[in-house]
């Protein structure tokens with residue numbers, strides 16, 4: 001088998017809130033008070049000292065899995081479970097605190113609405129920009145351009161308009177079409193269906209299935225739409241507080257999720 005993604009003991013730690021008092025001098029005074037065992041001069045009443053406070057938490061903890069070529073893996077879990085964090089690490093938008101990620105081939109990412117496209121550039125310019133970021137030659141993008149626009153169902157007069165004037169649905173349609181038609185071995189999609197209408201959602205699921213079955217592309221799909229995950233994916237991961245709670249056959253993983261939501 002051809003392993004496309006191999007994740008080992010992946011962990012990501014985030015720091016929360018404001019750390020420090022906002023100026024170095026105030027921080028030094030706070031540290032000094034702390035060393036002398038005096039109250040921190042810069043805390044407000046009933047507030048803990050901000051100095052040396054550890055507002056850290058693990059958004060992902062010890063996550064390991066493998067994805068084979070052509071596999072469609074669904075990643076599910078409640079809000080804040082760590083799904084987007086995982087996809088951002090796989091897309092190299094953020095780095096892990098611990099652990100390793102091995103990826104074979106190019107990754108096309110469709111992360112939460114708002115990433116990937118530049119608002120001031122037109123739809124056309126964004127298609128070329130995204131293609132270039134994926135390492136594609138202009139000729140390859142030229143060849144796919146009409147198909148991309150047709151799939152997105154963006155009216156021709158809008159393609160030369162800055163994407164900041166698009167509705168969220170139009171934006172996602174175009175972003176999805178770019179990721180689906182430009183060649184990358186791995187396609188990563190986070191909540192892309194959420195703002196599309198039902199007809200477009202079905203079209204996207206059909207397209208992802210098609211590129212995985214016919215072109216052998218690997219798909220990592222995050223969604224709160226259980227039906228869509230069931231329709232598209234063969235395997236699944238259930239994340240809970242940054243850890244893998246279930247991993248395996250998608251039916252089993254969805255079942256475990258539904259049970260945990262009720263419990």
Ligand SMILES: Nc1ncnc2c1ncn2[C@@H]1O[C@H](COP(=O)(O)OP(=O)(O)OP(=O)(O)O)[C@@H](O)[C@H]1O
Nearest residue numbers: 014015016059077078079080081082083084085086
């Ligand atoms: N840049 C950041 N700095 C600090 N904490 C963050 C950051 N990004 C995410 N987090 C935290 O990490 C945790 C996991 O967030 P993540 O976005 O991965 O969840 P998710 O599973 O995608 O949730 P949702 O279903 O709501 O999209 C959350 O508690 C979130 O608040």
Ligand SMILES: [Mg+2]
Nearest residue numbers: 083084085190
């Ligand atoms: Mg998310």
